Amino acid sequence: MFEIIKDQVQNIKKIVVVTGAGISQESGIPTFRGKDGLWRNHDAMKLATIDAFYDNPELVWTWYNERRANIFAAKPNPGHKAIAELEKYAQVSVLTQNIDGLHQKAGSTEVLELHGSIIKIKCSVCDYKEEITSEFSEIPPICKCGNILRPDVVWFGESLPQDVWQKAMILANQCDLMIIVGTSLVVSPANTLPIYAKQSHTTLIEINPEITEMSSEMDLVVRDTGANSLPELVS
Numbered sequence: 001m002f003e004i005i006k007d008q009v010q011n012i013k014k015i016v017v018v019t020g021a022g023i024s025q026e027s028g029i030p031t032f033r034g035k036d037g038l039w040r041n042h043d044a045m046k047l048a049t050i051d052a053f054y055d056n057p058e059l060v061w062t063w064y065n066e067r068r069a070n071i072f073a074a075k076p077n078p079g080h081k082a083i084a085e086l087e088k089y090a091q092v093s094v095l096t097q098n099i100d101g102l103h104q105k106a107g108s109t110e111v112l113e114l115h116g117s118i119i120k121i122k123c124s125v126c127d128y129k130e131e132i133t134s135e136f137s138e139i140p141p142i143c144k145c146g147n148i149l150r151p152d153v154v155w156f157g158e159s160l161p162q163d164v165w166q167k168a169m170i171l172a173n174q175c176d177l178m179i180i181v182g183t184s185l186v187v188s189p190a191n192t193l194p195i196y197a198k199q200s201h202t203t204l205i206e207i208n209p210e211i212t213e214m215s216s217e218m219d220l221v222v223r224d225t226g227a228n229s230l231p232e233l234v235s
């Protein structure tokens with residue numbers, strides 16, 4: 001399946017793996033597409049906004065608490081593990097849109113969380129931040145400054161953490177191989193990363209059971225799941 005790599009493996013030093021919800025689907029975490037994208041009939045893309053949060057912070061907090069409980073119970077799948085194992089062969093940087101922390105749990109040592117992390121919270125006003133270790137008694141939890149706390153994730157209409165995004169663009173532009181797994185490439189600016197790689201003639205591989213916004217730009221398309229196909233990369 002991955003002949004295109006096996007032929008040039010000796011000069012692949014830097015690998016970037018761009019991931020989305022699909023890589024965690026086989027760990028029991030729903031994606032954002034189709035029926036998965038609905039929570040209590042609320043469109044996930046509408047709930048993940050600052051407006052939804054200020055309209056109904058209890059509802060948004062309940063959504064994130066349910067997702068967090070599901071994520072805490074989830075285990076990395078063979079797809080996450082294979083990406084971590086790739087570090088035996090090259091420098092691997094994971095640029096993920098996922099907030100579930102499963103790449104780190106699988107052993108990946110360089111993971112850039114483009115859209116934040118569900119295990120972190122921050123104040124909606126002051127610069128207070130912390131990692132969540134236990135469930136909250138009150139919803140929404142209140143910061144010591146009196147304002148409400150929110151999940152430390154990037155909502156639609158909010159810009160990505162600039163230090164993380166700058167580093168992601170550079171890694172995408174300097175890698176020898178980019179593997180794009182489990183993302184529909186609908187959401188920007190994450191969906192521009194393959195373009196940065198293409199500019200420096202990097203080999204692009206897409207792993208996804210379905211076609212995506214950029215399938216036609218790929219050097220190799222693997223129409224299979226992450227857990228089924230990625231282990232072959234390291235076998």
Ligand SMILES: CC(C)NC(=O)[C@H](Cc1c[nH]c2ccccc12)NC(=O)[C@H](CCCC/N=C(/NCCC(=O)O)S[C@H]1O[C@H](COP(=O)(O)OP(=O)(O)OC[C@H]2O[C@@H](n3cnc4c(N)ncnc43)[C@H](O)[C@@H]2O)[C@@H](O)[C@H]1O)NC(=O)OCc1ccccc1
Pocket residue numbers: 019020021022023025026031032033045048097098099115116153154155156157158159160181182183184185186187188189190207208209210211212224225226227
């Ligand atoms: C919907 C989209 C059009 N909107 C955007 O891109 C907007 C910009 C925008 C607004 N209006 C527009 C109109 C046109 C174009 C763009 C825009 N982007 C933003 O707002 C970004 C912020 C985006 C980040 C939002 N936060 C997320 N998540 C964190 C929170 C949370 O998770 O709760 S996005 C969230 O949704 C996205 C979902 O996409 P995927 O991960 O790809 O998942 P999806 O379900 O779509 O697809 C799954 C894929 O996996 C495949 N699959 C399924 N199973 C498997 C399997 N087993 N194995 C392999 N593959 C599999 C499926 O086939 C499928 O292809 C992810 O990025 C995820 O992180 N910020 C910004 O631009 O800031 C600057 C700015 C600032 C102010 C004003 C203007 C601009």
Ligand SMILES: [Zn+2]
Pocket residue numbers: 123124125126127128143144145146147
């Ligand atoms: Zn505060």
